[in-house]
Amino acid sequence: MSLGAIIVIPNPGGKFARQNAGGDVLRGESLSCIDVAGRSLAERIIERYLGAGIDVVSVLIQEPAFGDLSSFHVTSSKVTTAVVADLNSAIANRLQDYSDRGLEHSFVQWTDVYAETDLLDFFYFHRASKLPVTWAFDADGSLPMCVIDCANPTAIDFGTAPERPTRNAASYLIHAYVKRFAHPRNLREFAADMLQGRCETRPSGQESKPGIWIDAGAELHRGARVVAPAYIGRGSKIMDDTLITRLSSVEKNCCIDCGTVIENSSVLANTQVGIWLDVCHAVVSGNRLLSLSRDITVEVSDPHLIRSTAATSRSTSEASNRVEDYRRSSDLRTPPPLPEAWQFGSNFIRE
Amino acid sequence: MYNRGPVIVMELPEQLRQAEVKTFLDGLLPLLETDRPRIVLDCSRVEHIDSAGVEMLLHCLEEAMKRDGDLKLSAVSPASAIILELMRVDRLFECFPTSEQAAQSFHAYGTGANPPSQPWYSADFRTADLKAAS
Numbered sequence: 036m037s038l039g040a041i042i043v044i045p046n047p048g049g050k051f052a053r054q055n056a057g058g059d060v061l062r063g064e065s066l067s068c069i070d071v072a073g074r075s076l077a078e079r080i081i082e083r084y085l086g087a088g089i090d091v092v093s094v095l096i097q098e099p100a101f102g103d104l105s106s107f108h109v110t111s112s113k114v115t116t117a118v119v120a121d122l123n124s125a126i127a128n129r130l131q132d133y134s135d136r137g138l139e140h141s142f143v144q145w146t147d148v149y150a151e152t153d154l155l156d157f158f159y160f161h162r163a164s165k166l167p168v169t170w171a172f173d174a175d176g177s178l179p180m181c182v183i184d185c186a187n188p189t190a191i192d193f194g195t196a197p198e199r200p201t202r203n204a205a206s207y208l209i210h211a212y213v214k215r216f217a218h219p220r221n222l223r224e225f226a227a228d229m230l231q232g233r234c235e236t237r238p239s240g241q242e243s244k245p246g247i248w249i250d251a252g253a254e255l256h257r258g259a260r261v262v263a264p265a266y267i268g269r270g271s272k273i274m275d276d277t278l279i280t281r282l283s284s285v286e287k288n289c290c291i292d293c294g295t296v297i298e299n300s301s302v303l304a305n306t307q308v309g310i311w312l313d314v315c316h317a318v319v320s321g322n323r324l325l326s327l328s329r330d331i332t333v334e335v336s337d338p339h340l341i342r343s344t345a346a347t348s349r350s351t352s353e354a355s356n357r358v359e360d361y362r363r364s365s366d367l368r369t370p371p372p373l374p375e376a377w378q379f380g381s382n383f384i385r386e
Numbered sequence: 387m388y389n390r391g392p393v394i395v396m397e398l399p400e401q402l403r404q405a406e407v408k409t410f411l412d413g414l415l416p417l418l419e420t421d422r423p424r425i426v427l428d429c430s431r432v433e434h435i436d437s438a439g440v441e442m443l444l445h446c447l448e449e450a451m452k453r454d455g456d457l458k459l460s461a462v463s464p465a466s467a468i469i470l471e472l473m474r475v476d477r478l479f480e481c482f483p484t485s486e487q488a489a490q491s492f493h494a495y496g497t498g499a500n501p502p503s504q505p506w507y508s509a510d511f512r513t514a515d516l517k518a519a520s
Contacts, residue, residue: 331464
C-alpha cells in the first residue's frame with residue numbers, strides 16, 4: 036500500500052477566509068503560515084502526514100502567496116514544495132505523477148483546516164467505499180480534505196468541491212479534534228486548545244513546569260511571572276515585572292517589556308510590546324493589535340507601545356521575491372540550524 | 387469649542403500625537419486653571435492617538451482634579467478605546483457616548499439649592515442653622 040498527500044496552502048483569501056476587519060492584523064499573510072505555539076499550522080499538518088507513514092507529500096502554495104515561506108522547517112526528503120497559479124491543474128498533475136509512480140491513492144488537504152483524524156482509517160474507509168473520492172466532514176459541515184484515487188481523479192473542481200461535493204463521492208465523518216481557520220481569532224483559539232491539551236499537538240519547546248512551555252533561547256527575567264498554561268517562543272525575552280497569564284502565547288523573537296501584562300492573548304512572532312501595557316484578549320502582530328472583544332484591528336503608530344522587531348518590514352515585493360525563490364527551487368530550502376544543546380533550558384532565568 | 391454653563395466641551399483633533407498635543411494643551415490649560423473645572427473632551431474626531439496624547443489626557447485630568455474638578459471623555463471610538471485600555475488608563479476616565487450625556491453627568495449628582503456651608507463630616511455641620519433656629 037502506497038499513499039501520497041497533497042497539501043494546499045491557500046492564499047489569504049482562501050477557502051474559508053471571510054472579509055473581516057480583524058484579518059488586517061496579519062497584513063495579508065496566510066493563517067496557515069503563522070506560528071502558533073512554535074510551529075505553523077502547515078508544518079503541523081505536514082508532520083501529521085509524515086507521522087502516519089505517507090510516502091510522498093507535495094505542498095502546493097497557491098498564488099499570490101504573501102506568507103513567510105521561509106518559516107517551513109520540514110526537512111524530510113519526502114516533502115516537495117511548489118508555488119502554483121492554477122490549483123486544479125497542479126493537483127491533477129500531482130495525482131498523475133503519483134499514479135505514474137505507482138501510488139494508488141492520495142490525500143488532498145487545504146491548510147484552512149486542522150483535523151486530528153486517523154488518516155489510515157480515513158483511507159480504509161475510502162477504499163471500502165469503492166468511489167473515486169471521499170470527502171471529510173464533521174459536525175459543523177464539509178471539510179476541505181479528501182482521499183482520491185490517483186488513477187481516476189475524475190473532473191473535480193477543487194475550488195468548489197468541498198462546499199458542493201460531487202454526487203459520485205463518499206463522505207467520511209471525523210469525530211476527532213477539528214479546527215477551521217478563517218480569522219486570526221482561530222489562531223488564538225488553536226493556541227488555547229493546545230495549551231489546555233484539547234488536541235494531540237503540543238506547543239514546541241520544553242515544558243519547564245506543568246503547563247508552561249519554554250522554547251529554546253527564550254529568556255525570562257527572574258521577576259517575570261508566567262502563569263500556566265502559557266507558551267514562550269524561541270528567542271523571546273520576557274522582562275522584569277511582566278505577567279504572562281491565561282492561555283497566552285508569546286511567539287518567537289518577541290520582547291515583552293517591563294511591567295506589561297499579557298492576558299488571554301497571542302503575541303505573534305517578531306513583536307515588541309512596550310512597558311506597562313495591558314494586552315488583554317487580543318492578537319498582536321508587529322504594530323497591529325486585533326482586539327478580539329471588539330473585533331477590530333488597530334495599527335499603533337507609536338513605537339513605544341507595540342512595534343515589529345524585524346529589521347525591515349515585510350512588503351509585497353519582498354514576499355514576491357520569496358515566491359520567486361521558491362519557484363526556482365524544486366527542493367526544500369536548507370533547514371535553519373538546530374539550536375545548540377546549551378540553548379535548551381540553560382538560560383531561562385537571566386538577570 | 388463651546389461652553390454650556392459650567393461645563394466646557396472641547397473637541398479633540400483628529401491626530402492626538404506629540405506634534406498636536408502642545409497646540410491643543412495651550413488652549414485647554416487656561417480652562418483647567420479655573421475653580422472646579424468641568425471639562426468634557428469630545429473624541430469623536432480622533433483617529434490616531436499615541437502615548438503623548440494619552441499623557442496629555444492624564445495631565446489634564448490631574449490638573450482638573452487638583453482644582454476639585456473633573457474631566458470626562460465622550461464619543462470615544464473603539465480604536466481609541468483600545469489604546470486607552472492598552473495603556474491601562476481607561477479606568478481613570480468616565481466615558482459617555484455623547485457630549486450631551488457627558489455634560490449632563492456633571493449635574494446628575496448636583497447639590498441642593500442651599501448647600502451646607504460645612505462638610506458633613508465637620509464637627510460644625512449645620513450647627514449654625516441650629517443656632518439660628520434657637
